[in-house]
Amino acid sequence: MSTYALDAVFRPRSVAVVGASPRERSVGRTVIRNLRDAGFSGQVAVVNPKYPQIEGIATVARLADLPFRPKLVVVSTPAATVPGVIAEAIAAGARAAVVVTAGLGHGPGSLQEQVRELARPHGLRIVGPNCLGVMAPHARLNVSFAARGPLPGDLALVSQSGAIASGLVEWGAARSIGFSAVVSLGDAMDVDFGDLLDWFAQDRKTRAILLYIESLRDARKFMSAARAAARSKPVVVVKSGRHAQGAKAAATHTGALAGSDAVYDAAFRRAGLLRVLALDELFAAAQTLGRLHSAPGRRLAMLTNGGGLGVLAVDRLVDLGGTVAALDAATVARLDAVLPPTWSRANPVDIVGDADAGRYTAALEALLASDDNDAVLVMNVPTALSAPVEAAEAVAGVLERRARSTPHKPVLGVWLGSPPEAVARLDAAGVPTYATESDAVRGYTYLVRHREAQQALMETPPSLPEDFVVDAAAAQAIVADALAQGRQWLDPLEVAALMQAYGIPIAETILAADPDAAVAAAAPMLARGTPVALKILSPDIVHKSDVDGVRLNLASADSVREAAAGILARARQLRPQADIHGVTVHPMIVKSKARELICGLADDATFGPVVVFGRGGTAVEVIDDKALALPPLDLRLAHDLISRTRVSRILKAYRDVPAADERAIALVLVKLAQLAADVPQVRELDINPLLADRDGVIALDARVAIGPYQESGKGPWHPRFVIRPYPKEWEREVALANGRHMQVRPVRPEDEAMFRAFFEKVTEEDLRLRFFSAVRHFSHEFIARLTQLDYARSIALVAVDPDNGQMLGAVRLLADANYQRGEYGILVRSDLKGYGIGWQLMRIMIEWAGSIGLATVEGQVLRENGTMLAMCRQLGFRVVPDREDPTMMNVALDVAAGNAAPAP
Known part of the structure; x- marks a missing residue:
């Protein structure tokens, strides 16, 4: 539901409190007192059938007895009565409820589930249950049982903990720091972090957003809202449980490295949030951001x-x-x-x-x-x-x-x-003043880190090489065949084929069922003077070193035969129940100046697939030099991932060791992220070691865990990706009126140069009609906002000439937070009007709006822009004058009807 009806939470015209009593420490009475002390100017009612008045306010027995419709209902009754109160609130016409009552339980059959089933069909928004309440000082609203109300200010605080929220209010009052709103989410049955990030991102009275997070349930929704909010204002987050052991059951090295908190950290970084590690740091960040806007440098x-x-x-x-x-x-x-x-x-x-x-x-x-x-x-x-x-x-x-x-x-x-x-x-x-010089310096670094996060969000990634071509169909077939056999791991031959499908170099792999076959497989390598390595092959033996299942540097046929026999015998002795297929034979790859790296994919319960990179070798968990990132990745994000490890320092040149090819390493990481998007059945993937030197990279060993997955019904991309990858399915070739064709595809972050060249071929008059004012300079930040999209809530489609790669035009559509309406904008090169470019772009944009469930596409057009208005009418848009601006016309299209609009 996102921001739907949240105005009733933060700016209600009327409030009803249900469950107060005259008892001095009653939660409901405290809420009434706080509401009165805040100076709320709207209508206030108290519902309690036992007492004629509470805090000087006459009571009524039921919500139905009120002479007005309460927009916001605050519930502090015993847990068993809450579903009945919610039903009454719906009948009374309420739009939102704050449920401070605890003990509603969780899961099927619980009181909380009953409340959810009652509220959702009627659109009643619920904050809580088990929460402190809501405070909105600018609206003079305090429907909480906090000991003190916050001062008015421009910091919004969203906390899963009521105690943390109350403590921050006290801290702010002592330092003259105010809040635009304070919200305690409690169990977050309905209104959650994603909803409130969307709300406060658009709230003019909020300049920075503070989050206290214990856990997230809807990571996809959170990431989409957080990325949008962080582009417009600082978002500071503190998360508890940093040392929870989230990777105990991991089967691969990458899985073991991807602890739960490390994944949260990667998610916050990807969204552009400023993470702090403790409440005192959150206080310091709040103090700094409450006074200062940004620091231009370090x-x-x-x-x-x-x-x-x-x-x-x-x-x-x-x-x-x-x-x-x-x-x-x-x-x-x-x-x-x-x-x-x-x-x-x-x-x-x-x-x-x-x-x-x-x-x-x-x-x-x-x-x-x-x-x-x-x-x-x-x-x-x-x-x-x-x-x-x-x-x-x-x-x-x-x-x-x-x-x-x-x-x-x-x-x-x-x-x-x-x-x-x-x-x-x-x-x-x-x-902003601080108790110590240490606190002040730390406060300054928050400003710097926020500015740098914003810059990172706006950086244009380097273009992928033209030969970046993957064979997703082949990879999907490999995994599907293994799953059909009931297996949870790919065998080494399948792993090599999977790597080949994504252009990741890997050492040659040959299967040998017995010692004689191993000798035959090794013969060509030994003839070239290349020693070989043997490894046990069994779907039941994941870690080969557990059974001493690896032999290296075998330089003769006799040593190969002896090693193969020994490996097989020891494996059968230590794992008598294992299904042993034989051994695999590999050429020994010796690169004296190569660095051993690890990279791969892990699966996180909250955020889904995660890309892992770090120092490789047999002691990777002990060394624990790793960094994580959420897919999808581009080359900029991949290089950033590499830079966050200690091993990145020795990728540079030192002494007589040439620098490793970091671009080749980054390209492997991008390919792994793409593999995760294309083949969601891949649960964990481990390349260890990946050797890297000045000549490139090569994987010496890799393992891939697989498993079935359920379709999400929300799109063709990975059902557990929290960031929607590039929507390749919207690429198409379109015929134009002059008999030529154009390619239409979604905009990519690396398209900045193409956009800049495009704008040079658009007249000042056309730019004015599109942007409603004269535009003479297109900054990097301006174009970055056009090319760097959250595909979950916005789309920009670009038309490209297939012969020369030049941009012909573009259309964009931004969905609102409720996924009900979308606002569009379109621009076609000035010298190419009349060929149907704009018409085709609009048609595809409307199709996309329908695919994500938008009801309406709307926009504003200058009254003098007759060409655009005529096209809108042909497409079925309603065209009406803007009541507030006589120079503007408002256009709106019912999406279902628009999809059937005839061609001109």
């Missing part, structure tokens, strides 16, 4: 009247990966002119213990004017010769005098042991 300048404090700040900054800003000659000269000769003449700028307000003013102005730093941390240590309040007043005055036209460089503060009035003055000037 370079921090520090201003202090205590040298020791400055040195500690430098140490912490370096620990956290920040950069100590340099002081250019002009800044040093300016500071020399206003500071005593004993100042530090370096960063940190130590203005000496007797610094007065004037010294703080002059030094801060010089640092703010410098281009060699990105932010300034101002610190004050109390001394007998300093005046902390006057210093705070000086800093605030500098900031308040800054010209509005100049970029506002972030300023943070630490006033050790200072009177409250000093901190209050800095707060009033928008300066």
Whole structure:
């Protein structure tokens, strides 16, 4: 349901509280008191048949007795009565309910399931059950049993824990930090993280979103909403349970490496969220984001009247990966002119213990004017010769005098042991203050990390090579045949064929049923002077080393025969019940300067397939040098995955060892992600080791676990992918009116250069008609938003000339969070109008809207754009004037009817 009816949760015109009593510690009475104290201006009712009034408000016996329809109902009755109250709320016309009652149970037959079955058909949104409640200070709404209401502000807090939510409210009040809303999800039976991310992403009163997560149930919905929200504002998340043992039962090395929290971390990174590890860090992030917007870079300048404090700040900054800003000659000269000769003449700028307000003013102005730093941390240590309040007043005055036209460089503060009035003055000037220099530096790094996450979301990936062609059909056939035989593992020959289907180099594999066959298979390799390796082949022996089932560097026929006989005998002795097929024979591949890597696929219960990369070899779990990413991947994401491991450092050149081919490694990771999308029956895949050197990569050993899966009914892609991969099924060739053809396909992130060349062939007038204003410069950020899509909720289709690869036009459609309506935009190259390009793009876009269940496609068209309006009418759109803007026309299409529109 997403944001449907959430206005009734955060901006209701009327509230009814069901279940309050006169008892002092009654949850319902606390809710009423909080609602009254918040100053809610709408209608309020209390439902309780036992008492005539509660908290001075006359009660009614039932919701049906109210003289108005309550938009929001708060339920605090005993668990057994909650389904009945929900039924009454539906009958009374309520649109949402906050159920603070606990103990409704879970699963089929539970009270919670009864409530779900009652509410869903009627569209009644439910927050909870088992929650603290909802607080929306700007609407003067507090329907919670928190001890204190939050101050109004621009931070939205969504927490699975009521205690965490209540604690953050208390923390914010003590520091004059306010919230746009505070929501306790509790059991999240209906309204969940995805719904609220969508809501707060569009909420004008929310500038940053804070999440406390214990677990997720709908990862696909969460990821789609989180990626959309993170593109528009900071989203900070803290998750508990970081050390849960999520990989105990894994059968492969990659599965063992992909612990549950590591997968959550990969998901947060992919969505562009800022993860912190503890509540105190969430508090620090909230404090920073509540005051500051962004930091343009990592370079921090520090201003202090205590040298020791400055040195500690430098140490912490370096620990956290920040950069100590340099002081250019002009800044040093300016500071020399206003500071005593004993100042530090370096960063940190130590203005000496007797610094007065004037010294703080002059030094801060010089640092703010410098281009060699990105932010300034101002610190004050109390001394007998300093005046902390006057210093705070000086800093605030500098900031308040800054010209509005100049970029506002972030300023943070630490006033050790200072009177409250000093901190209050800095707060009033928008300066976040911290208890210690360590907290302040950490707060600054949150700004930096958020900016870098945004930049990563907008980066254009390199194009895949033209020969990136996979044989998905062959791979699917291999796996289907093994599943038909009831097997859970592919044998080595099938693994080699699977790797070949995806162009992943792997060592030659030959099956030998007995020692004589092993000698025959090894003969050609030995004739070339290449030693061989033998490995036990049994579907019942997953880890070959468990039965001493590997022999290496066999250089003669006799050694091969002896090794094969020994391997088979030992395997039969140790695993007498195992089905042993023989041994596999491989050429020994010796690359003295190659690095041993591991890469593969793991399966996570929450997020589905995960790509794993790290240091390979037999001790991979002990070394534990790995990074994870959610598929699908492009080359940029693959390179980022590699860079997050320690082994990435030795992929570079060192001493007499040439650099490894990182692009070849990244390409393997992209191919594995593609394999996961194409063949969802692959549950785990393990390439260990993957040898990498300057000549490329080759897999020496690989294992693949398989299993059946159920179709999701939501699309042809992997049913457990939480990020929808590139929708290849929407690629098609379309005939034009002039007899030529064009290729139509979904837009890909690497299309930025093609879009930029396209815009050069569109007239200024056509650009104005499309974007409703003059457009003269297309920034990277602007084009990135056109080319980097969440295919789960938006589509952009591009028309391409098959002969020269030039872009002819594009149409895009963005679905709303409720998947009811979609807003479109279209643009065709100015010199190619009249060939039916726009018409065909619109038809395919409407078809896509129908495929995801949208009811309506709509848009705005300038009244003067007669060509577009005429095409809309031909396609069946309703065209009406915009009531608020006489220059605009609103167009809307019933999707089911639009799919049947005739061709012109």
